[in-house]
Amino acid sequence: MQNDVGSTLKNIRKSKKLTQQQLAEKTNLSRTYLSDVENNRYNPSITFIKSISEGLANGDENSAKEIYTTLMNALGYVEEQSPIEKATSEYISLTEFIGTIVNSYKSSQLQIKSQKEILEKTNINEDRKNEIANFIIFHETRLKDNDKILLEALHRKNELETLIEDEIRNRRKKINELLVSIDK
Structure with a gap:
């Protein structure tokens, strides 16, 4: 069963006090695609999740990893251990x-x-x-x-x-x- 990546992404973005447009500009991604993902119309790619995580983290590598993990979990992925x-x-x-x-x-x-x-x-x-x-x-x-x-x-x-x-x-x-x- 797939989790709600859209709501998770939206909540994180709002907690960072960013609009969709601001996040789209920071990540060089389409605002409309970002909106579609937040409204669960599309499942994002791993590349999208990585870019969004980095954009939301403002250069903080640990924060980016945490956001990435949260979004991947929301998609239903479980991180594999080395x-x-x-x-x-x-x-x-x-x-x-x-x-x-x-x-x-x-x-x-x-x-x-x-x-x-x-x-x-x-x-x-x-x-x-x-x-x-x-x-x-x-x-x-x-x-x-x-x-x-x-x-x-x-x-x-x-x-x-x-x-x-x-x-x-x-x-x-x-x-x-x-x-x-x-x-x-």
Whole structure:
């Protein structure tokens, strides 16, 4: 379902206190086409959105990006993440997940330890001993499952670290090459 890019554009333009004519002149676009887009008679091209965003931003690059994203979202486009952004996002989520697994692991270890101490007491009945033994078995199984999950997560974390480090190295190399070419 398409969103209302026209109203979004009109609201942003009005918040910048610009008329359609002023914005059209700033962007070298047709005022009538701008009006048609604002009234949802036409879907604008990405080039149009880029030009309008820059015109509305008055030279502020961050503002232009924000306006561009807002208008593209209004058109129903979702911004794609670059591979490095995806890897970084996954890495952050994965480290949080690993923390959760480690906490669960520690909790299970403490519960097993405390239940084993109770089991060693000689004054508990046989039913309670069986109950505690089953509890220990459950948590030992949970520890084994957590071991597997943790190993897989740590392996993926290492893969992501390598990918991110490689990308950083590649970007540094490109920057250095550009700097060398500027110096020449």
